[in-house]
Amino acid sequence: MNTTRHEEFREYVAARGPALLRAATQLTSDRAEAEDLLQAALAKTYLAWDRINDRASVDGYVRRAMVNTQISWWRRRKLEIYPTDELPDQPVDDHTRRSEMHDALGRALDRLPTRQRLAVMLRYYEDMPEAEIAEVLGVSVGTVKSTVSRAMARLRDDAGLGDDFPDIPPQA
Template identity: 35%
Template structure:
């Protein structure tokens, strides 16, 4: 790769890295595995960088790579092995209970089937439009809408009437049926 292309690659990755890590963390629920999935996707992206001049939406392309890397990590049997004990008994105080709320949301999302969970995460937590989510997941826009509907309904059932305060406004409105 030429120095100019490497510079473009580094700029692109630096500007998108936090978003890609967030997406991977939301899909996998583990920071270390999320970092590994992003690293794998970015390694493949680096090798392909010089040939990607005709890609219509680089962000959608890279998000697809990251989501697919996450799916690969979920399929691996060793990924189900927990190398740590139970979490510590002490709860980190945040002043507003947001840590507890995040745990409730993480648990509720964990109860969804993988495809529904990824659709809800990409659609509402990453705030991607239906068309982009369909492109990332490799399905139709109707499938994205259906999975979103069923995923939100399942979240409503798990969370009951109360959506924690830390739920982003876009998903909270949908959970309450106001959107």
């Protein structure tokens, strides 16, 4: 990679890094894992930088790399997880203050199946159109619509989410 392209990549990461890290954090629900995920996706993007002719599509390329990497990691971990009778220790918070609503929504999103969580994250956090989500996830637009619809219904009906907001009256 020549110096100009290297500088372009560095500028891209500096400009888009925080937004991409937020997306990675929503995909993983863990800041440290999100940093690893983003780093892996950016490494793949760096290797392909010379082949990406349309700079407007770089965000899509990085998001797709993050989704693919997250799915690969999830599949690998799924093979390593064995149920036990012991509950794991609660993870220590990283001492950042987040709003009560953000925490509750994060817990509700964590309870969604992986595909539903990815679809909701891409649709509402990344504000991607359904056609682009379908392309990223490798499914039809109809599948994206039904997946997002089911996920939103689960979030609305999530008993745990209702417990997180006792002051909010239920909608009729």
